[in-house]
Amino acid sequence: MKTRVTELLGIEKPIIQGGMAWVAESHLAAAVSNAGGFGLIGAANAPADVVRNYIHEARELTDKPFGVNIMLMSPFAEDIAQLVTEEKVAAVTTGAGNPEKYMAQWKAAGIKVIPVIASVALAKRMERVGADAVVAEGTESGGHIGQATTMTLVPQVVDAVQIPVIAAGGIGDGRGMAAAFMLGAEAVQMGTRFCVADECVIHDKYKDRILKAKDIDSEVTGRSHGHPVRGLRNKMTREYLKLEAEGASFEQLENLTLGGLRKAVVEGDTDNGSVLAGQIAGMITKRQSCQEIVDEVMDQAERLLKIK
Numbered sequence: 001m002k003t004r005v006t007e008l009l010g011i012e013k014p015i016i017q018g019g020m021a022w023v024a025e026s027h028l029a030a031a032v033s034n035a036g037g038f039g040l041i042g043a044a045n046a047p048a049d050v051v052r053n054y055i056h057e058a059r060e061l062t063d064k065p066f067g068v069n070i071m072l073m074s075p076f077a078e079d080i081a082q083l084v085t086e087e088k089v090a091a092v093t094t095g096a097g098n099p100e101k102y103m104a105q106w107k108a109a110g111i112k113v114i115p116v117i118a119s120v121a122l123a124k125r126m127e128r129v130g131a132d133a134v135v136a137e138g139t140e141s142g143g144h145i146g147q148a149t150t151m152t153l154v155p156q157v158v159d160a161v162q163i164p165v166i167a168a169g170g171i172g173d174g175r176g177m178a179a180a181f182m183l184g185a186e187a188v189q190m191g192t193r194f195c196v197a198d199e200c201v202i203h204d205k206y207k208d209r210i211l212k213a214k215d216i217d218s219e220v221t222g223r224s225h226g227h228p229v230r231g232l233r234n235k236m237t238r239e240y241l242k243l244e245a246e247g248a249s250f251e252q253l254e255n256l257t258l259g260g261l262r263k264a265v266v267e268g269d270t271d272n273g274s275v276l277a278g279q280i281a282g283m284i285t286k287r288q289s290c291q292e293i294v295d296e297v298m299d300q301a302e303r304l305l306k307i308k
Helices: 004-009 026-034 048-061 077-087 100-108 120-128 150-160 174-182 204-211 235-245 250-257 260-265 279-283 290-304
Strands: 015-017 039-042 066-071 091-095 112-117 134-137 165-168 187-190 218-221 229-232
Touching (some): 026 048, 026 066, 039 048, 048 066, 066 077, 112 120, 120 134, 120 150, 150 174, 204 260
Parallel strands (some): 066 091, 134 165
Antiparallel strands (some): 218 229
């Protein structure tokens, strides 16, 4: 399955691993790249030294291309933007902000720039300022989300821009990948499926929570203050939604989730932590290596698309 995205990134298979905060570090990114996909290190709110170490570790684990996801709301975004320029990573994906001011320096360093977008307007703007591709991420995804579903967003973005479109949100197997390609996407980005990969270093309790999830187990918090986040329902989300319904302030709600992702990922506190996962969590029932995940998804998609 050669597409403009596989050519752009120098990869064999059009599968990109989501740059998930606290989850997507060097081992996972390298394993996905070694499997023929494109691994991403999630910079999240980490300082530049931490991300630099991840980049160097990944280079020891793979000779294949990988990238860095930069959350532009991070207090260290400026430092990370400079770091990836110095390190000349293969590609940068961006979220939670507009990467325009960094675009020229990244392009000058030969870095492919792929913003994550949740609307046609932002996709068109990113194309105008030089993005190489965009990730059209539907509301089914885990973490920070937009409003449009993947099914409606992807084809509208494909029709609106000339650059390649990568579909994300609600894709966890070859059926989702085949559907995305029928909508005009040229690659898919998956996050939740890779959370349960053998090479993913998150706490076993986090993985088990995903494996035990049912179709209706995801919840969206934060809609009242304009920063909706999707995760799996637990004690924390119930308390959050209760406070939100009572009109709690943004600060009160933020205090409830402070350090929540670390609690879940590192400490395994899946009751009080933020167990970020997409709506496809209910489809994920087994642990596998990244190679097995990529091969299984590709095999199913190719059969459905009648490529093999």
